Amino acid sequence: MHKVIRCVNRGFLECVVSPKYLLRPKVFKSSSAAQAPKVCVVGSGPAGFYVSQQLIKAYPKIEVDLYERLPVPFGLVRFGVAPDHPEVKNVINTFTKTAKSGRLRFVGNVNLGTDVILSELRESYHAVVLTYGAEQDREFGIPGEELPNVVSARRFVGWYNGLPADSHLKVNLETESAVIFGNGNVAVDVARILLTPVDILKKTDITEHSLAVLSQSRLKKVIMVGRRGPLNVAFTIKEIREMLKLPECKTVMDPNAFAGIREVIEGLPRPRRRLMELVCQAALDPPPPSWSDAKRTFEPLFLRSPLEFLRCSQSDRLSGVRLAVNKLSDDRAVPTGVEECLECGLALRSIGYKGIKAGKDIPFDDEKGTVLNNNGQVDGAKGLYCSGWVATGPTGVILTTMSNSFEVGHTIVQHMETGLVDISMNKPGYEAVSQILLKKGIQTVSFSDWEKIDEEEKKRGEAVGKPREKIVSVEEMLAIAAR
Numbered sequence: 001m002h003k004v005i006r007c008v009n010r011g012f013l014e015c016v017v018s019p020k021y022l023l024r025p026k027v028f029k030s031s032s033a034a035q036a037p038k039v040c041v042v043g044s045g046p047a048g049f050y051v052s053q054q055l056i057k058a059y060p061k062i063e064v065d066l067y068e069r070l071p072v073p074f075g076l077v078r079f080g081v082a083p084d085h086p087e088v089k090n091v092i093n094t095f096t097k098t099a100k101s102g103r104l105r106f107v108g109n110v111n112l113g114t115d116v117i118l119s120e121l122r123e124s125y126h127a128v129v130l131t132y133g134a135e136q137d138r139e140f141g142i143p144g145e146e147l148p149n150v151v152s153a154r155r156f157v158g159w160y161n162g163l164p165a166d167s168h169l170k171v172n173l174e175t176e177s178a179v180i181f182g183n184g185n186v187a188v189d190v191a192r193i194l195l196t197p198v199d200i201l202k203k204t205d206i207t208e209h210s211l212a213v214l215s216q217s218r219l220k221k222v223i224m225v226g227r228r229g230p231l232n233v234a235f236t237i238k239e240i241r242e243m244l245k246l247p248e249c250k251t252v253m254d255p256n257a258f259a260g261i262r263e264v265i266e267g268l269p270r271p272r273r274r275l276m277e278l279v280c281q282a283a284l285d286p287p288p289p290s291w292s293d294a295k296r297t298f299e300p301l302f303l304r305s306p307l308e309f310l311r312c313s314q315s316d317r318l319s320g321v322r323l324a325v326n327k328l329s330d331d332r333a334v335p336t337g338v339e340e341c342l343e344c345g346l347a348l349r350s351i352g353y354k355g356i357k358a359g360k361d362i363p364f365d366d367e368k369g370t371v372l373n374n375n376g377q378v379d380g381a382k383g384l385y386c387s388g389w390v391a392t393g394p395t396g397v398i399l400t401t402m403s404n405s406f407e408v409g410h411t412i413v414q415h416m417e418t419g420l421v422d423i424s425m426n427k428p429g430y431e432a433v434s435q436i437l438l439k440k441g442i443q444t445v446s447f448s449d450w451e452k453i454d455e456e457e458k459k460r461g462e463a464v465g466k467p468r469e470k471i472v473s474v475e476e477m478l479a480i481a482a483r
Ligand SMILES: Cc1cc2nc3c(=O)[nH]c(=O)nc-3n(C[C@H](O)[C@H](O)[C@H](O)COP(=O)(O)OP(=O)(O)OC[C@H]3O[C@@H](n4cnc5c(N)ncnc54)[C@H](O)[C@@H]3O)c2cc1C
Pocket: 009, 010, 011, 042, 043, 044, 045, 046, 047, 048, 067, 068, 069, 070, 073, 074, 075, 076, 077, 079, 080, 081, 082, 085, 088, 110, 111, 112, 113, 131, 132, 133, 134, 135, 157, 186, 189, 353, 358, 387, 388, 389, 390, 395, 396, 397, 398, 399, 401
């Protein structure tokens, strides 16, 4: 049986989650193990924390080590969730409780694939859980995609959110028009950050370097291009409502794209119907008075796919994009043969993230970008599990990831209890891995080291009226951790 619960995350007000994993997990008594079973989890985003939480709640004797590539925890909650959505980041309080429970060891600055490899982890632990997310993004593979100012939305998000690898991204906002491809919630996040008045953004934890560029922005229009029609949008109602209410900004859509749509939305399931009613209202009804003096425009455009990013004749600069006009056939976008060009000086590709293989011995589906698995159990590898985006693919909000990770945690505990995972033999756990890391000269970061970084960021933020000023250099993070 499933239960509808209220969800604090933006994106879905209500989500269906099996109550079995949300309430008190069954507490297993350790049976045959001479010592506590040792599990390691790789990746400290929501999936890593929720799997760990489930394991330590269900199994009193278990030891869980959580390895993270960066010196700082929380994955996309820190580096993905938009700076103007601070309430979503409240899940960090739960993660912190888990980390400080005395039952979990956070080991930051350790990269699976280089600092330690999977076979070393598998030798050291009774079970290994891969929760390392989806760190790349999908590309179009069309001419001009390599031009300056044709930017991946994933990297743009990393840039404004302080991801060290993206802190030097070059973004030029000396242009009046930007185009975003894809119409999921990441595309909406990016559009909102580009269109929100800087006075609002500067009170958030957005990075100082992006704020400096955004405050010089000449952007007047952001066009969000979907390859399919209005009925196929991937964004959710809360996110689009926020765009419709954005200060100093109006939303404009071509009414012709909505021909016949109001007639079909009646028959849609309720959440989709409510979303479509709102989108139709914005496209077809008289605009609210507040839009009359808007300085900027948000323009969702439908049934278009990019064919080529165009360069200026005189330089390497992006001048526009050539588009194929599509029609829908069985809900799929099919080119009509008609083409058109859109002028723009910035183009962002927001067509989905993609997981990568963090070692040659990980069974992996390269096309989907996920670890090959059956409900979290990695194919053909006893004692190896995965959850979150690296297991399911890059869709779903934090609550979806929580539900999936609780289930995988539950499966692991069951497998230990029933002997499917052999916990009768002693395993060295962190004792062995710490030796490997020591030999390689890797400085690890504990949770209390992270708290020093956290404190420093909050102190720097306070000085400029922000909740925190994120430190974007790994070296600087490590120096603070070592104090
Ligand atoms: C831009 C953006 C905004 C979002 N906003 C919201 C929102 O507002 N509300 C909401 O509910 N959901 C939101 N989501 C969805 C939510 O972030 C995901 O559901 C969730 O973060 C997935 O969790 P995960 O643990 O699988 O992956 P991640 O959060 O990506 O965590 C993976 C972790 O693994 C680490 N890692 C990667 N490679 C290695 C390695 N080789 N070795 C060790 N560690 C490694 C990473 O550094 C990271 O910390 C957003 C997603 C994106 C992309």
